[in-house]
Amino acid sequence: MGLREPDDTPPKGKLWLDGALKEDLIARWSQIISEYGLDVRTEEPLTELHRRGDGTFDIKTTRGEYHAKKVILATGQRGNPRTLGAPGEDLEQVYHQLYSPTKYHDEDVFVVGGGNSAVEAALTLSKRNRVVLSYRGGEFSRLFKDNRRQIDEAIAAKRIEVVFNSSVTEFKPGVAVVTVDHGGHQAEREIPMDHGFVLIGAELPVKFLRSIGVRLENEWTASPLPALALTTILLIAVWFAGALLGGPAPFGLGQAVGGVAWAAWAGTTFALLSLGGLFTLGVRGDRWSWLGVSFFAWYSIYGIKVGSGSEFWPYRGWGYETMSFFDRPWAFWYTILYTTLMTVFGVRALKRWGLDRRDRFQIWRFASLISFQWVFFFLIPEFLFQLAVKHQWVGAALASDPQFAEQAWRSYGIIYAWPLFFYTFLYDPNMIWIVWGVLLTFVVIPIFVLFNGKRYCSWICGCGGLAETFGDRWRHLAPKGKASVRWEWMNSAVLVLAVVVTALMLTRDVIGLLGAADRGMWVYRIIADVWLVGILPVTLYPFMGGKVWCRYWCPLAKMMGLMSKFYVKLGISRFHIVANDKCIACNECSRNCQVGIDVMQYALKQEPIDNATSSCIGCGICVTVCPMDTLSYSTDGTVSLPVLNAVS
Ligand code: SF4
Numbered sequence: 001m002g003l004r005e006p007d008d009t010p011p012k013g014k015l016w017l018d019g020a021l022k023e024d025l026i027a028r029w030s031q032i033i034s035e036y037g038l039d040v041r042t043e044e045p046l047t048e049l050h051r052r053g054d055g056t057f058d059i060k061t062t063r064g065e066y067h068a069k070k071v072i073l074a075t076g077q078r079g080n081p082r083t084l085g086a087p088g089e090d091l092e093q094v095y096h097q098l099y100s101p102t103k104y105h106d107e108d109v110f111v112v113g114g115g116n117s118a119v120e121a122a123l124t125l126s127k128r129n130r131v132v133l134s135y136r137g138g139e140f141s142r143l144f145k146d147n148r149r150q151i152d153e154a155i156a157a158k159r160i161e162v163v164f165n166s167s168v169t170e171f172k173p174g175v176a177v178v179t180v181d182h183g184g185h186q187a188e189r190e191i192p193m194d195h196g197f198v199l200i201g202a203e204l205p206v207k208f209l210r211s212i213g214v215r216l217e218n219e220w221t222a223s224p225l226p227a228l229a230l231t232t233i234l235l236i237a238v239w240f241a242g243a244l245l246g247g248p249a250p251f252g253l254g255q256a257v258g259g260v261a262w263a264a265w266a267g268t269t270f271a272l273l274s275l276g277g278l279f280t281l282g283v284r285g286d287r288w289s290w291l292g293v294s295f296f297a298w299y300s301i302y303g304i305k306v307g308s309g310s311e312f313w314p315y316r317g318w319g320y321e322t323m324s325f326f327d328r329p330w331a332f333w334y335t336i337l338y339t340t341l342m343t344v345f346g347v348r349a350l351k352r353w354g355l356d357r358r359d360r361f362q363i364w365r366f367a368s369l370i371s372f373q374w375v376f377f378f379l380i381p382e383f384l385f386q387l388a389v390k391h392q393w394v395g396a397a398l399a400s401d402p403q404f405a406e407q408a409w410r411s412y413g414i415i416y417a418w419p420l421f422f423y424t425f426l427y428d429p430n431m432i433w434i435v436w437g438v439l440l441t442f443v444v445i446p447i448f449v450l451f452n453g454k455r456y457c458s459w460i461c462g463c464g465g466l467a468e469t470f471g472d473r474w475r476h477l478a479p480k481g482k483a484s485v486r487w488e489w490m491n492s493a494v495l496v497l498a499v500v501v502t503a504l505m506l507t508r509d510v511i512g513l514l515g516a517a518d519r520g521m522w523v524y525r526i527i528a529d530v531w532l533v534g535i536l537p538v539t540l541y542p543f544m545g546g547k548v549w550c551r552y553w554c555p556l557a558k559m560m561g562l563m564s565k566f567y568v569k570l571g572i573s574r575f576h577i578v579a580n581d582k583c584i585a586c587n588e589c590s591r592n593c594q595v596g597i598d599v600m601q602y603a604l605k606q607e608p609i610d611n612a613t614s615s616c617i618g619c620g621i622c623v624t625v626c627p628m629d630t631l632s633y634s635t636d637g638t639v640s641l642p643v644l645n646a647v648s
Pocket residue numbers: 577589592593594595596597599609615616617618619620621622623
């Protein structure tokens with residue numbers, strides 16, 4: 001199978017567009033309008049839209065009021081052209097769209113903008129006119145590869161003059177006034193202009209859409225205060241309710257006869273009421289309330305898992321015991337919950353990206369994530385390790401060594417390398433774990449990264465696995481834009497903290513440093529292991545996508561990123577995604593990238609995606625979703641070589 005490009009598809013119906021001149025199209029459309037007797041009213045914008053109880057609509061425009069059964073919004077994807085707000089921009093010879101370039105001949109044309117539309121307009125107009133292009137940036141950074149080549153050629157041939165670092169001060173009849181920044185020194189310049197084109201993009205009609213009740217994706221409306229108040233009441237109520245389950249009575253209520261029981265029942269009632277309140281607000285569209293619910297759920301789950309007697313308030317002293325059923329501790333049930341979520345949502349994601357699209361890469365990827373979770377992060381630590389010790393599959397010596405046999409939790413270190421599995425070298429491990437930890441972290445992982453970049457995050461790791469499966473439905477909500485990329489510095493900070501604390505712990509018997517090692521250990525455990533891994537990322541899945549931990553805080557992801565970048569610089573990395581020239585700028589790849597990479601910009605410029613310029617984890621979703629088969633994996637970084645491409 002394979003998607004055909006639109007050009008190959010014969011047009012159906014009467015609204016053909018292929019290769020037609022604008023005049024022909026308008027004539028054709030006018031003919032259709034009269035043929036079908038369509039009542040088209042121009043110059044009459046919609047101002048208000050209300051849905052009646054029976055599902056029909058009241059419509060107000062600038063000229064009248066209507067009633068309709070259905071309303072079709074066909075305002076176009078791009079909305080209204082953006083304006084500069086400069087004086088004189090409303091002059092007759094200043095336009096915000098270029099309709100008929102062939103109309104202009106031997107004239108002074110002034111174009112404003114630095115995107116593809118402005119550059120394409122300037123190139124087209126320069127064939128028969130004198131063109132000056134004003135751009136506020138110091139260089140073009142968003143151009144298609146072909147546009148960049150053409151504009152460079154036009155500049156070199158003096159067919160177009162580009163005034164970089166310039167902004168329009170004013171439009172006057174026959175002239176555009178611009179201020180040019182020469183490295184801090186501002187100079188004004190007048191540019192002759194028979195016609196001016198301001199082509200600086202478009203604005204979504206957000207105000208209009210809101211006014212008719214359309215909610216935008218990921219939009220935070222309402223105030224956070226009700227959700228904050230209800231979540232706080234919920235936690236306080238749980239604190240009181242905990243007395244029923246063996247928790248300490250708040251404020252010494254036990255001294256009053258019957259005080260504990262009454263307070264505990266009141267706590268239970270308030271807890272249910274506040275939870276109900278959060279749900280009610282959430283169903284009505286208040287995202288803050290869902291954030292409150294999500295925080296309460298994951299704070300409780302992980303705040304209890306900190307350990308018996310160390311639980312977070314309000315669970316301290318009763319949470320862990322209460323959540324430990326059938327002679328199994330809460331940590332075990334947490335693993336069951338984790339594995340169940342990964343399996344159920346993993347199968348769903350496998351179907352969505354793999355089976356439905358017949359994409360073998362994604363089928364293998366999700367099967368790999370689910371398998372690693374089951375084998376290495378559930379069956380081995382919970383059952384197989386104990387069996388191996390009991391039946392001496394690991395040899396009599398190891399099986400009888402308490403330093404090995406009683407530390408089943410260390411088996412997470414079979415796959416989790418330091419510093420993700422932070423404790424691999426700490427707390428007196430058996431030598432076998434030290435040797436394997438060193439091999440895994442400093443030999444196996446570097447070799448893997450050489451060939452696969454950071455694919456550990458999207459094929460193997462349990463943390464990344466939950467994000468890819470349970471978090472998959474929110475992948476498009478990953479923070480995008482330059483500011484969101486700048487925040488990735490945080491995982492460097494966590495890596496440095498991990499290195500320092502590990503060094504302190506390994507040398508604490510020699511150096512001591514007034515208990516700095518133990519304090520550092522406590523800080524790292526609470527900040528990284530509890531809040532940054534356990535509570536915050538999963539709380540934020542429905543709001544910022546699944547990769548908050550992996551992208552912003554994981555020290556192993558940072559370490560692999562640094563290795564991969566080093567390999568790219570040396571020219572020996574085998575991991576790249578490359579693009580051909582077929583991109584239609586649909587934005588699907590950028591929208592679905594869980595680590596917020598603007599993949600489309602790489603595709604448009606035909607620049608390779610690697611870890612020198614991005615935090616790509618090689619999940620391949622951008623390759624899978626691209627309708628034009630623009631993107632593919634490359635093993636040598638110089639040519640497009642689809643080695644693991646979709647089978648469809
Ligand atoms: S750029 Fe593509 S392969 Fe890389 S993380 Fe984003 S979606 Fe995945």
